[in-house]
Amino acid sequence: MNPIESLIKDLADQHGRKRESLLPVMQGVVQQEKFLSEYSMVEIAREMDIPAAEVFGTATFYSFLETKPAGKYIIRVCRTITCAMKGKNQLLFAIQDMLKIKTGETTPDKRFTLLETNCLGWCHKAPAMLINDEVYTEVTPEKAREILTGYMKDI
Secondary structure (H helix, E strand, O other), X not given: OOHHHHHHHHHHXXXXXXXXXXXXXXXXXXXXXXXXXXXXXXXXXXXXXXXXHHHHHHHXXXXXXXXXXXOOEEEEEEOOHHHHHOOHHHXXXXXXXXXXXXXXXXXXXXXXXXXXXOOOOOHHHOOOEEEOOEEEOOOOHHHHHHHHHXXXXXX
């Protein structure tokens, strides 16, 4: 049994093999592997005895389930109308300029991935962004550069 198969079996043992356990199992794989490969999705389907199409559909529905390799730090900028009205586009431009990548891309050194995501639940302190599990609110382009500089120093 390879490491992915072992991880999926352990997660299914822990969470169960019913349909309602699919999301926690998938989240466990993402937490460990940083993304859901096609192979891991097929293995989840096999281990849980559910159609692979259901696993693929779930993976692509939820924006927090990565289906391709991502950087060490995943930057998610909220794309709601509230964040847009409060300067989300300027924030994105500043991040893109600083990291030299576009939305949906990963830096060549695999440290940062930049994504837009649906509501982060911080509309009252827009614009908001999330770096891995850390929430940042009322983010100006200048504040974003300061935050990213801190992450760049973390090796």
